[in-house]
Every structure is written in structure tokens, then in C-alpha cells.
Amino acid sequence: MMEFDVIFGNAARAAFGPEAVILALAAIGLNVHFGYTGLLNFGQVGFMLLGAYGTSVSVATFGWSLWVGIPVGLALSAVLALALGIPTLRLQAVLFAIATIAAAEILRLIIGSTDAIELTGGPLSISFDASAFYDLNPYAEGPQVRYGAGTFAFTGQQLWVITVGWTLVALAGLAVFLIVRSPWGRVLKSIREDENAARSLGKNVFAYRMQALVIGGVIAGLAGVVDAIKTSGADPNGFRPQVTFFTYTALLLGGSATCTGPVLGAILFWFLREWIESFLRQLAAEAWLPQPISDSLSGSEGVISVGVVGLALIMLVLFRPQGIVGNRTEMLIDDG
């Protein structure tokens, strides 16, 4: 028997869990880069990597307080934006994309290498003591304490992470909303549409792009910080280029260049992904399924769901470029 309530509960838990928080923050940042400014940033995961490792290394290796580590992580993301943006912001879109994906990979390879073990834990990942954060947990905890119903339930500690996480998402979303509805945001959009037109109207395109890159990068860095706190550490394998592509999927799913799009997209992304995996897990256990099929299904749920992400990305671009909350006519306008 397929237990659809269990599947739904699992999916809902993923949709509101820490993974969705991390994705939502990364997508909010990417929305500033890509949605509003038109920067084809394919290295978003690099900012997350520095946010996570900046925090982890500060606490685990240098023994600093977590409250110092977090700003260090965010600062490193900002530094990456500057170091990356100064030479590459003038490149044409596709070259910028390649430069950013390469930069993020360089960081991952170096941080994850055996040579960096003393500092970052190298390929073995790093873990630190995040009790400074968990000590503030106001929710009661215990072996039996769960918040929620059925499979849609969290422990007190998880609930604390997601409470803080969604608060951060709301704050980041609000901050982005405030700056993009202003004349500053209008300049960003004009650069997205045609940088030379913006230039001819006296806008310093490079400076605006740089501001956008830093803001979006720091928000992605925040996503990395949440990731680090959630797992009390960081693992280089968690920061592969596909994380950036997942972020694009979430953003396009919700609707790029909209305020709620990245958040709704992230929630929906994790809901659908977990729904598919959970569904496949149950399907594999079904008795009526031929043995070879159920055999090949079990253990492949993750592989299939990521494949579905790829398919979704293609379908979104082709059939619903505006996402769930975007404006369709805006998307159908020719570039001219």
C-alpha cells in the first residue's frame, strides 16, 4: 500500500526544513545577480562555500567564537565577490558564467585538498562546536519530543534552526525588496536589459554590478553559514557546481526578478524533490512491481530526482519562463 500521507509529510518536512532555508537564501542572492542585474553567475556555490568554511574554520581551527565565525564567513563571501568581480564583470555573459563556475571549483578543490587539511579538514570535511547557537534554543527537547504531525515533524533543535533560518530568509527578502523597488533597483534592471543604454544615461554600470554581486554574494554566504550551523561543519562535496544549478532551478521555478519567487521556488523545489524520492522509495517496496524494476529503483531515488531537476529546468525555460509568480508578458518580450 502506498502511504501518501507519509510521502506528503516527508515532502512537507523537506519543504520547510533547513535545506529549503539554505536554498531560499542562495536563490534570493542569485535573484539579485541574475534576476535583477542579469549577471549569469554560475559560481553561486562558491559564495556558499566561503560562508560555510569561513564560519567552520574560524571556530574549529582558530578556536574563535561562533559569533566571530559568522561575520568572517560573510566577509569572505564579500571578498570573493570583489576579487571575482573586479576582473570579470566586464566580460560578456557566457564568459562571466564560465569564469564564475571555474572560480567556485578552484575554491572547492583547494579547500578540499589534502594540502589544506590543517586548515579546513581537506577531503575529510570539518566539524565544529555550534553549541553557542544551540544553547539559545528555546524549544523543549527530549528523546520523545516532536513538533508537528506524522512524518511532518521536527525535533526541538531542528525547529530552532528553521525558526532562525526562515527569519533570516524573511529579513534577506525584505532587504532585497527595499532596495530593488528603489531607483537603485531600476538601474539594476536597466543594466540587465541593456548595459550600453544604462551607460548612455550616465549610470556607472561596473559599480552597480559590483554592488549587486557583493549583496547577492553575501546573502549566498549566509546560506553557507546556515548550512555550517545546521551540520556543525562543512564538507567540500556539498559544494559541487550542481548546487548552483539547483539554485537556478528554484529561482526559475518561483519566478526570477520577483520578491517572493526565490522563496516559493525553494520551498517547491524541496517539496517536489522529496515527494519524488519518497514516492519512489515506497514504489520500490511495492509487491506488485516486477523484481528487476523495484531493484533498480531502490537506492536510485536521489539519482532520479536530480535527473528530474534537469528536466524541470528545461521545461521551465521552454514553457513557463516566468515561474509561478512572474509576469508572463514580461518574459515574452523580444530582446530587440
Next chain:
Amino acid sequence: MTVDEYPDADAATVEEVEPILRVRSEPGVSKPDPILTVEGVRRTFGGLVAVDIDHLEVQRGVVTALIGPNGAGKTTLFNLLSGFERADRGRWAFAGRLVSGMSADRLARQGMVRTFQLTKSLARLPVIENMLLGAPDQMGERLRIAPFRSRWRDQERDNTERAGQLLEQFNLMHMRDELAGTLSGGQRKLLEVARALMAEPRLIMLDEPMAGVNPALAQSLMQHISLLAMSGVSVVFIEHDMNVVAGISDWVVVLAEGRVIAEGPPWNVIHNDLVIDAYLGRSGRPAESTGREESS
């Protein structure tokens, strides 16, 4: 058509225009009150000389037409002067200040605003937002001030009002809240000129503003250009249509193979033998193959 035939020209306007009429018709001649002075500007593309100008002055407060056969280097000259392309060498001064090598956005903020041959309307922004982008010195465009609406709301309201007036003048008011991408080609041209005017330019450089605009709109655009000069804005525009040139320009500069081969009042230049040669390619080399026309 001479300046006396301008329908609305009152005495004061003729006074203003008059000094240019006393200038001799020869390439590189000095003007009484130049807003733009160009000296020794040269640009080559892979051995081909696109622009090579010894000396050129643009008079303040008049309409100057820049004409020449395809590939004469007109757009390239625009690109160089407005900072969109780098000159190999040369200097130029705008309103008495040396601006060669200055970036395009700084030049625009100085009051030297240009439009493009292929319109660059910001398709996914509404017409009114396109206009508001042109407004200079909007405080809300600074990141530090942007989040605080009260700091830029008043300025925004004033700009919106001025944008509305310009849209009325350019017959675009009914499209105010439509996305610019939905405009017709001609309307986009008008929008681009109106947007450039929002920037309160001292010198406006229009790259083929009439191309693709229907005759009725073109007529109104020509009127606007004349009025602009009367209100003290200097205008330089690139044009192919000799009727348009003769109709609204006070001064014509002819480029061929990147050089200024003639300049003077329209009635003087249009019948100049050198100019006819340049257009018909009788100068020994076919004009078409001597340079490359810059397109967007």
C-alpha cells in the same frame, strides 16, 4: 530652407543662430562658441582607418548634422566621442573641459548624452520607468539611500511629472505604463530621444533618429529637434535623408573615409562637388569599401 523660414523663429532666436552663419564653409573651421572641440582623433580597425579627424568644432545651441556615405565613420566618431569606444589617439573637449578617454557614463553625467542607431529601449521596463532612468542625480540611485523611500520620494515625484510632460510632447503618454518592448519601432526611437532629454543634456547626439520612424512621427520629431536648439541644447545628429538635413540643421559636417571633407550651412554643403563625389564614389575608390560602418 534657410533659418528665416522657420515658422516660429522669433527675432531673439535668429540672433542666437546668426553667429554660425558668419562662419566660413571649410573643413575644420573654428566656430565662435564651440561646445565640442575635437583634435587629431584617429581610430583604425585592423589597418582600416575608420575615423581620422584633424580638427572639428561643434557650435553651441545649434543643430549640426553629420552626414556621409555608408562606412564614412559617423557612428564610430559618435562612439569615440561619447566614450563607448577607445580612440587610438586624439583629444576632445566638451564645454571647455578636456574629456578624451573619459568613460561613457561620466560623459553622460557631464551633459553629453547620446542615442543609438539601433534603439536600446529597456524592453522589460515600463515606458515611464525608462523615462525616470534618464533623470539625473536621483539620490535613490545610491545604494545607501535606496532603502529609505522618504529620502527619494519627492525627487521621484518631480521626475515623474517632468517625464509626463515629455511623454505628452512625444505623443507617448497613452503608453506610459506599457512595457517598452511593446512599442513600435518608431515609438521606441521617440522614447529614446525623450529619455535622453530627461537627462537634461547640454549636447545631445542622435544616431539616425528618423530611421524607421513613420513620416508623421518623423515630422514631429524634427520639430522637437528644432525646438531643442532654440531652448539652448546643442544637437548633433547623424542622418542619411538630405531633405531632413536641409530641413532642420543649421550646420552640416560631411564625413568620408573617416575625414571631414566639407562643412558649412546646408544650402552650401549639399551642392558641394566633393560631397557629391563622396556619395557617388567618384573619388577613385568606391566609398562602400573604405571603412566599416559601426552598427550597434
Next chain:
Amino acid sequence: MWRLMRRGTALLGFVLCVVFACVGPAAAQSDDGTKADKDADQDRADQDHNTAGDSDSTAQTTLEGTIRLGFDRYIAGVEITVTDQAGAEIGRTATGAEGRWSIAVPDAGTYLVTLDEETLPDDLGLREGQETTVETTVFAGMARAVVFAVGETPKATPFGERFAQRAFTGLKLGLIIAMSAVGLSLIYGTTGLVNFAHGELVTFGAVIAWYFNTSWGGLNLVVAAALGLVVCGALGAGLESGLFRPLQRRRLGVFQLVVITIGLSLLGRQAIQLFFGAEPRPYIDYQVQDRWEFGPWAVTPREVATVATTAVVLAVMATTLQLSRFGKATRAVADNTDLARVAGIDVNRVALIVWTIGAMLAGLGGIFMGLDADIDPYLGFQLLLLIFAGVELGGLGTAYGAVVGSVLIGFATEISTLWISPELKLVVPLAVLILVLLLRPQGLFGVRERVG
């Protein structure tokens, strides 16, 4: 001057990132002072980290690790000893089949872990700067990983000989990259599409040949490869006529097309992983071979065949592009599509042929990659950034540039291992890529695009 400064700042930023990784050892020493605090926090940390569900299970406190070289060689039978700070032995073990070891310790605290260097295989030793004894702290109930950096012991081989050997490996890698890069570059040149799914074409070639070589008939690899290439070509032609041509007719922008190729890349990779599996697998033929000695080089016949075949294929491609009607048409389309169309060239047909050939070249590159190391679903994606580096170094859109750029990238990648650890060799092409984008975005042979 200003430009120079900008570049300078960028370099500085880049160097900063690298320094971040290198200050490790020095920084770690300043750690000692805070150790006491950490110990005091252990118990609390332990409680917090175990979620309610498993806090009652008595997790063992252990020290563990894996002895390996890079990511592909795991070393068994290495002896590890753990002693407490007083010097008393707590436990001793040898690494298992996958290089793993694990020793349980009674309590949280600081221990000394010693590796017996004598038990390492003859060709290996601890890397420079790596002590045989490591001091480490473990929290109660947790497993603490201890790392020993193992490297190929510097042999007595003279530098020149090692250089020559690396150069050959670099040439081989470069030619394999070039095979795939030519396709990517031609497709970009003729259709303006930057294909992020090109890596999956590489993987697809390797995998499909593997199936012909094993489960689908067990054909000899040469035959299997030939059949595989036919399938690759068909796939390329299918992608162009079934997907990309209709898309380009819809006038999708650069971004949309790039994102579609990324979606294809994810979809393709996952599909391959679903059927082929994630485990690396080798071809059946030509696996165990004796090396031939040529002066400073010791190479397998397999490697010689790889270099010779790729070189010949690339030479044939170059000649075709230069001399044949198709080659001239391709160059014309790459130069100016509209002009070519006006001149009567069937642009669609050129694009179709370019896609077919591009996919076949990528597939062949994949087969040679698979022959060199085993085949896994990530084989092509790992190569993708190297392909980009090669194409960009040579100049986007120029086929010759792509070949020269790729070979240079291959050399740089392999020769760098004379100085840096093999694990980090992939950083080199990526760094070259960024430097080229920074200093000469049009590449070595490209023409600077006009702006404005």
C-alpha cells in the same frame, strides 16, 4: 595604467584565495591555547549534537582514517598505533582493503597517532612536512578522523626524465581535451551555442562503447568504439535537429539556451548514472600492458595508440576544415552566419554536420578517457571545465585555437604535478582559464570583439 591596476587588484584577490589554503600549518599551531576550553565543552557539545532519537545509544569514541593516494589508490596493510599522552599504547591496527583503519579509545581527550612508514608500499612515503606521529583531540562518542598525507616518494629519477614523462602524459590529456574542444568550439562558432552538456556527450561515448565492449556482445574495443561513435553521431544529429534547431527558431536568448544545456547535462548525467551505475568500470581490452621504453619515456602501447589516434583524427579534421567544401562552408558560417546564408550556404546542414562530428569527437575523447582511467558518470563533467579552458585559451570559436589551447592546458595540468600535489592539478587549468579571461578574453588566436 588604471587597467593595469585593476588587473593587479584582481590577481591579488586571486592570490589571497590561494594563501588562504597555504597558511594552514602555521595557523594550526596557534590552536593549542584554546584546547582546554574545547575539552571543557565536550560533554555539552556531545549532548547537543546527538538528536533526541539516538542520544541513548552508546556511541564509541574512536580515531579513524583512510590511507590513500589521491582519490584512486587506497593502501592496505599500513600499521597504525595510538598512544595516550603519557605514551601508553591504546591500540594498534593495520589498514583494511579500502585503506581504512579505526581504533577505539576509552575516553575523550588528546592522543598520539603513529603511522609505521616501513609498512607503506615501496613506491610510497609520507609527504614532505607530514610527521609520522600526529597529535589529535577527540570528543566523547564521536569519531575523529586522522589524516596522513601520503605521496609518491621522490624517486632518484632525474628532473629531466620526470619532466619528459609528465610532458607525454600532458600531451595525451591535451589531445583528449582537444578532441572534445574542437566540437564545442565548432558548435559555438556555427550556432552560437555554448554547450554545457558537452561533457555528457563525452561520458555517453565512453559508456556506450563500454556496453558494446561488455554486455552487448562483448565486441573488441576497437569495434565497440566504432559502433559507439556511430551512436554518438546520431545523438548529436538528433539533438541538433530535434532540439536546438527548433529552439533557435524560437529565438531564445543566450541565457535560456545555456540553461537548457545545463538541464540536459544534469538529465544526461543522472540517466547515465541510473543505467550504468556510479561505480567506476574499466573496458575489457587493453587493460594490462607492458610498458615500452623509449629513452626517458616508459609508455604503454595503449597510451601510444591514444596519442597517435587523436593526433591523426585532429589532423584529418584540420585538413577537412581547411580544404573541403564543407570546411569552407563551416568557416564561412562561423565568420558571419547571415552573409553565409545569403551566399547560398545551407546553414542548417552545416550545423547538423558540425553537431554530428562534434558529438563523435567528444565520444571518442570519452573512450580514450575511459581507456586511461575507468569510466564513471562524472567523467565528462570533470572534463568540461578543462574543455572550456582549452577553448577559451585558444580563442572561442576558432577550431585551431581550441586544439592548441587544449594541448597547452593538458601540458600545464600534468607538468604542474612536478611541483604541486596531483590532487590540486585540476586547479591549474581553471586558474589558467581565469587568467586568460582576465588578460586576453579573446584568447590566443581570437579577434577582440568590437563594442558599442
